[in-house]
Amino acid sequence: MSNPLTAVPMRAARWSAAHPWRAILGWLALVVVAVGLAVLIPAQETSDADYRVGESGRADELVEAADLGAPDTEHVLLTARGGGPLDRSEVDAAAAELSRRADALSGVTAVSPVQWSEAGTAALVSIELEDDAEGVSAGLAEGLADATASVRADHAGLEVRQAGDHTLDEAINERVADDLGSAELISVPVTLLLMLLAFGALIAAGLPVLLAGTSVAATMGLMAPLSYLVPTEATVGSMIVLIGMAVGVDYSLFYLKREREERAAGRTTLDAIEIAAQTSGHSILVSGGAVIASVAALFVMGDATFNSLAAGSIVVVAVAVLGSITVLPALLAKLGRFVDRPRLPLLWRLNARIGRGGISSRVLAPVVRHPLVALVASGLVVAALAVPALGMKTGWADLETLPADIPEVATMKAIGAEFPTEGASARVVVASPDGETALTGALERLEADALEAGAFTGAGETRLSEDGSTAVLELGMPWAETDARAGAAVTELRESLAPAALAGLEGEYVVGGGVAEGLDYDEDQRFALPLVIGTVLLLTMLMMLSAFRSVPLALVSTALNLASVGVAFGMLALVFQHGWGSGALDFTSPGFVIQWIPLFVLVVLVGLSMDYHVFVVSRIREHVARGLPTRVAVERGIAETAGVVTSAAAVMVSVFSIFATLSMLEMKMMGVGLAAAILLDATLVRLVLLPAALILLGEHAWWPGRPDRPAGEQVEEHDPAYALT
Incomplete structure (x- = not known):
């Protein structure tokens, strides 16, 4: 094979199938060593200096150089229980008791006198804390919380509440951890259930989840030494889980579905693995490259958070691709037909029925008959959903965007x-x-x-x-x-x-x-955002051009990506800026979209949607290479891949929908934007816009040259689909 994108997965599959235990043990060794690295090497985390931008960043530099940084401060707010005016004598007594207890704590550097609000309805005591190298010590934080609780208990007429630099950060971190923990707890069984629906057999359903989970574990370990080149940020772990589970499951799904399809056609397990490597393996390499190229554009921002997220995403995608073309063929070779055991009778029959593409054929039939009408109608729907993005406002996350129940x-x-x-x-x-x-x-x-x-x-x-x-x-x-x-x-x-x-x-x-x-961040992003968008679209277009050697196809893919991004931005504006569905999602609209969300959604959406886009286009190209006219190849290719695309999209939509139910507004925005866009991308865009565009282009879709027919392949003139021409 002259194309390295096909040759690499085929060689890897042949070796892995011939030496399954070596491949399996090698993968396990990689995961164990990577996890061990995380234990042995402390991760290098980002510092405050990494986030400095513009004039405000220079201000922080001067403050740090002059040792004028404000210490962590905890505030204790005193108000009358039930509201109303304060009893000044009781406030003075409570403040004196609090000051005495706080002064006795090691690590408290100063306690301010009582400050009274202008209306006299609130009093404030501020307590400055001493930071060590790792921040406020746990003992100091606990002692201060106990002091506040004691004052609250001794003064029943007062509402005594504590908050400040340390306690607010701790509360937010705890809520984020709880949110992510619940999301991961729900997403794994949901993903497994969707895989059971996709395969109807327990082992086949478990393999994609197993590969995705081990890819995530290996990446978590590899990020420890990598953090000394790209310091890691607190949110990168959730990003790795999010991206790793999505692409890991998708890649395994593509490969396994094709292998089972070839076995069902009467081929041996080894032949089926080789064909899957040549076809789905090629798709995995292209889509993995597209995801990596898309996410790598985040480095253009020069932002510490985006650098960390990009590094984690690139590693987890690369690891998932490696596992899909090595250990997965080895497992399939070792399991053979046992991969379809044990079967769940009801799900097995349902899977067989869906797998024939009956639903997609009914959707696709009018598109094939009237491609121009379908293209215009679906384009208008996409445009209507994307229009709100033109008025999208962005803003900085602050107290107003945090959950009010903290x-x-x-x-x-x-x-x-x-x-x-x-x-x-x-x-x-x-x-x-x-x-x-x-x-x-x-x-x-x-x-x-x-x-x-x-x-x-x-x-x-x-x-x-x-x-x-x-x-x-x-x-x-x-x-x-x-x-x-x-x-x-x-x-x-x-x-x-x-x-x-x-x-x-x-x-x-x-x-x-x-x-x-x-x-300053707005100003910095105003110049960087168009550059990132251009870089993402250019890199993915070049990936498509390199993989399929078709200029029109690369341009169509870029246009479809833009359509999906427009829908995502439009949904973000409708839901979070204008408050549509805020009651159902349990949040109060801030009137804007948090600044980093659009860029994040853009990069992740373009990368992930390329997964099944490449898979669909690859199957269409296979049929074109065998001699079928483009119109027939489009109809057949989309019908044959509809079940896989539906399953892949269902996994992504379900995971992102879980994030939309969490309490942190950033996670809601990320979940809503990605879930809505991927749902529409996998249905309207891939089932209507893509086939309509390719049918209208006809043979020009493959310019400058039609794909070569594999040696020995003949056009299937007896096929009913061919008769449609």
């Missing part, structure tokens, strides 16, 4: 409402050789101008470095960080207020803080 989130929202300087803020950092007096004087002028302008409601004390060359001023705002008014206030601070007040100083000044980080 107590620490509710407490931080209450603190922000009662004490605006504890909510959204802007951080002005000045580094100048002019001296302490000049610095403090300039920042005092800036504070007065900012408060007079009206957008800022309060200011913290100016913090100075030990050598007096760097100063930091925090300015509070009465809005959430995602509020457009907060962004406008920071822009005004950067463009007019700060330049006017600090004009006489030498050195540099920058404006940072949470709101500024969002603005």
